[in-house]
Amino acid sequence: MIIVLTGNGKGKTTSSIGQIVRALGHNQKVCLIQLFKGENFYGEQKILSSLDNLDFFSYAKKHPFCCKDVTKEQISSECERALDKIKKIIADNKYDLIVLEEFNIAVRDGYINISSLLEAAKKLSEKSTVFITGRQAHEDLIAAADLVSEVKEIKHPYNEGVSAKEGIEF
Amino acid sequence: MIIVLTGNGKGKTTSSIGQIVRALGHNQKVCLIQLFKGENFYGEQKILSSLDNLDFFSYAKKHPFCCKDVTKEQISSECERALDKIKKIIADNKYDLIVLEEFNIAVRDGYINISSLLEAAKKLSEKSTVFITGRQAHEDLIAAADLVSEVKEIKHPYNEGVSAKEGIEF
Numbered sequence: 147m148i149i150v151l152t153g154n155g156k157g158k159t160t161s162s163i164g165q166i167v168r169a170l171g172h173n174q175k176v177c178l179i180q181l182f183k184g185e186n187f188y189g190e191q192k193i194l195s196s197l198d199n200l201d202f203f204s205y206a207k208k209h210p211f212c213c214k215d216v217t218k219e220q221i222s223s224e225c226e227r228a229l230d231k232i233k234k235i236i237a238d239n240k241y242d243l244i245v246l247e248e249f250n251i252a253v254r255d256g257y258i259n260i261s262s263l264l265e266a267a268k269k270l271s272e273k274s275t276v277f278i279t280g281r282q283a284h285e286d287l288i289a290a291a292d293l294v295s296e297v298k299e300i301k302h303p304y305n306e307g308v309s310a311k312e313g314i315e316f
Numbered sequence: 317m318i319i320v321l322t323g324n325g326k327g328k329t330t331s332s333i334g335q336i337v338r339a340l341g342h343n344q345k346v347c348l349i350q351l352f353k354g355e356n357f358y359g360e361q362k363i364l365s366s367l368d369n370l371d372f373f374s375y376a377k378k379h380p381f382c383c384k385d386v387t388k389e390q391i392s393s394e395c396e397r398a399l400d401k402i403k404k405i406i407a408d409n410k411y412d413l414i415v416l417e418e419f420n421i422a423v424r425d426g427y428i429n430i431s432s433l434l435e436a437a438k439k440l441s442e443k444s445t446v447f448i449t450g451r452q453a454h455e456d457l458i459a460a461a462d463l464v465s466e467v468k469e470i471k472h473p474y475n476e477g478v479s480a481k482e483g484i485e486f
Contacts, residue, residue, distance in 0.1 A: 147473070147481070149326075155465035157321055157331040160338060164330030164360060167337060169483035171359025189341025190334060193367065242483060275484060292478075294470035295325035301464040303317070308462075311317070311410060313339040314445060 147275045148267050148291040152250055152283035158313070159183075162279050163190045170199055170273075174242035177201045177235055179228055181248040182209040188316050196316035199242075204233055206257070218257075225257040232266045243275045250280025250287070260284045294296045317445045318437050318460060319402045321468035322420055322453035326485070329353075332415045332449050333360045340369055344412035347371045347405055349398055349417040352379040358486050371411075373401055376427070381472075388427075395427040413445045420457070422429075430454045441456025 149165075151158045162178075169176050176199060184207050185191065194202055206224035208216040235244060246267075252258040263278075264286060270276045271292075278287065288294050310316060319335075321328045331347075339346050346369060355361065364372055376394035378386040405414060416437075422428040433448075434456060440446045440464075448457065452455050458464050480486060 147484070148483070151327055153468070155467075156319075156463060157327060157465045157467065160334030161327040161331040161467075163334030163337050164332065164333075165484070167333050167363045168330060168359040171362040172483045174359075174483045189338040189344075192341040193337045197363070275481070288470065291471060292473045293326060293329045294472075296468045296470050297325075297327065297331075298323070298466045298468055299464075300458065300466050301461060303462045310443070313342045313344045314317070314319070314335070316338070316437070 147293065148271045149275065149277045149293045150256035150283050150291040150294050151277070151279045151297065152281055153298050154281050155299035156302065157297045158279045158281070159247060162247055162277055163194070165277055166194065166200060166243065166245060169219055169243040173199065175199050176243045176245070177241045178203070178245045178247065179231060180204045181206045181225065181228060181252050182248065183207065184206055187291045189313055203228070205238055206252070222257050225252050229258065229262055229266065232270070236266070236269045239273050241274050241279065244270050246279070246280040249278050250283040253284050253287070254280070254282045260286050263287065264290055317462045318441045319445065319447045319463045320453050320457055320461040321447070321449045321465050321467065322451055323470035324451050325467035325468045326472065328449045328451070329417060331415055332447055333364070335447055336364065336413065336415060338371060339413040340367055343369065343411055345369050346413045347411045348373070348375045348414070348415045348417065351376045351395065351398060351422050353377065353417065363424065372449060373398075376422070388418055391428050395422050399428065399432055400405050402440065402484040406436070406439045408444050414440050414449065415447045416449070419448050420453045422450075423454050423457070424450070424452045430456050433457065434460055
């Protein structure tokens with residue numbers, strides 16, 4: 147099964163974290179591959195790394211949008227490493243749930259081809275549930291997915307000049 | 317701060333679980349009050365109960381929609397107990413984050429007055445972040461909230477006759 151969580155609202159990453167916790171509660175084996183998430187920053191990273199049955203990999207920890215000291219070539223090469231990891235995961239076939247965090251952004255920004263992501267998602271979904279997050283999901287991924295939710299921003303205090311809050315946005 | 321997560325799509329409860337995990341990762345103190353969620357059913361309940369700094373209460377574990385052996389009076393009385401618990405929480409003032417799961421449903425179905433929920437949310441939000449979930453959030457709650465996301469169902473395999481999957485929907 148391929149699940150896609152997209153949209154511009156708050157709740158996508160937290161939902162994938164909750165999905166992981168839910169699966170672990172059923173003694174399932176889970177793999178999380180994060181893109182564009184700085185380490186030792188998001189509160190969930192500390193808790194997740196303490197849980198059994200979860201393997202957690204992080205690539206392209208910086209995104210050019212926020213970090214000027216990283217080149218597009220570095221990001222592309224990191225995303226390539228993430229895809230190589232997925233190929234290994236497909237071969238190993240040991241996870242019930244694989245979460246691909248912010249992969250929609252990598253496709254949108256040209257770091258991962260939609261055809262590569264689709265091929266990976268389809269192969270993974272033969273044996274596992276695949277959960278893909280990030281705003282602006284590609285239409286081909288939405289077409290291929292079994293379940294799609296869009297998190298829409300109705301109201302956000304950022305728009306009123308309020309800054310990101312520890313424990314809420316990170 | 318009052319955060320509301322509403323809408324008919326999959327991702328609201330998992331997002332509140334992820335929010336809890338994120339806050340706990342920053343050593344915050346968290347309280348989760350769930351309505352209408354059967355015990356020992358959802359995978360996350362097992363994991364959450366093993367985490368430090370989280371107090372977890374559950375009321376009205378059955379909902380008349382799915383359980384015919386429960387009366388509306390029983391549900392109302394359980395929701396009343398949940399509101400009493402919130403009053404204690406306001407007085408104790410020891411949590412950074414309070415998650416009120418499915419309280420929008422309790423308002424929609426007439427078990428909790430919107431004015432009672434609004435009063436509770438406003439008082440809680442003076443000292444803590446309040447996170448309220450459930451589809452069809454009341455317009456007065458949306459107006460009072462600082463951050464609102466709507467999870468829209470774009471595609472769901474239930475609609476194709478596929479049944480709920482362990483580790484995904486529960």
